[in-house]
Amino acid sequence: MIAEISGATRAEWTSRNANAEAVTLNMPPDKSILHRLLIIGSLTRSLIIIPLPPMESIAHDVLATVIALQSLGVSIEFFDDRIELQGGGLHGLRASGHQIHCANSGTTARLLMGVLAGQRFSTTLTGDESLSSRPMQRLARILNQMGANIQTSSAGTLPARIEGATLHAATIELPVASAQMKTAVLLAGMFAAGTTTVREPFQSRDHTERMLSAFGAEISGEDEISIEGLTGFNLDERIVYNVAGDISSATFMIGAGILCGKTTRIDNILLNPTRMRFLEVLSLMGVAMLAENVVEEWGESRGSLTVFSPGATPLRPFHVLQEDIPDLIDELPMLAILGAFADGESTIEGAEELRHKESDRLAMLAKNLSNFGVTVMEATGGLNILGAPDRMLRGGIVEHGGDHRIAMAFVVAALRAKDLVSISGAEVAQVSYPEFFDHLRRMAGEDAVKLTH
């Protein structure tokens, strides 16, 4: 699929949308929570009912987890309005008859590694080209400290062979703040007798801790999290788990609203404190917002979020530091784009982890920003971006290297380009946000976005 985006100046967008109503959107279910619910739910003995929007809006990454679990013997059925998963208990997984293909999904691969390490059977995990170039050995080494037997390729990547083993509890110091690695350790810790403790340099998203605790596991701590080896969960036979909308996907429409002068309202959006840093940075940049109707269920908060158009007020530049990174890791591509339209120089520091995502995101951001005419300096762990509120980007081609978030961020940036911007392989957005282009059309108008198959 090829997408072509026609941009306009800030003044044109502002006058076009000055009196426009807010656009109200619903995001796909939060990917991080849904992966965890499917995996942890499989290990309970409960029927888990997950009310959902239409199947077409579910991130492809999540489908990789569904298919993997089905091949491990878990019953997961899709209906028009829900998923039903029947957990088979802590020891209910069965050997898959084939290698498990995790597609593009790092979360699928890393979380499953934690669970599979403690099984009585062996499994091989593979992935697509992008996932097969991402680091897996650092997690394998950590799990091996707990008695696991995991071998990666000689390059430290997938395929990974996980021989089932008897795990023992351990105290693990993560080399980087990573929710995927932390979760893998906690999931492995459920299969190890005794107390497993995991520490990370900065706190990363805490959905696993919240879910395990809500499901009755013995888990405690914030900076240092400890879990007891489990004999089972303490959960009703049948539960309903409403997954809030994905705040990381919402980032792109919030960014689009800011660039084209529209107020964006997102209903039923996840409002977990470890995922809010992007909104906090936006508010420091001068963007006004409001969260309403906040409810809490299964330890997670959700509500309606309105992000107001800054109108003619220029954005202030931002400065994000290493300690901010874990809580806005997936939002950095969109934030970097907004930096290009801020009034001064914005900086990102301590973000080396961005080089290990679906692409080397620091390099991809620097390359595309400079192709589109933005002055940007790339350092080992960050970027300096010289912003200008009224700038028009040059047009051209977005290079995304198969990375969904880079692709979406630059499609949004193109709303402020003076010449046409085109992007091939635009369907990559489906990895996390299948309705991305529909929603973008609602924000920017049908004429701004042309799609050809």
Ligand code: S3P
């Ligand atoms: C995720 C954690 C983050 C994030 C990814 C989802 C998760 O990765 O980038 O999109 O669901 O745990 P890291 O833990 O590798 O930083």
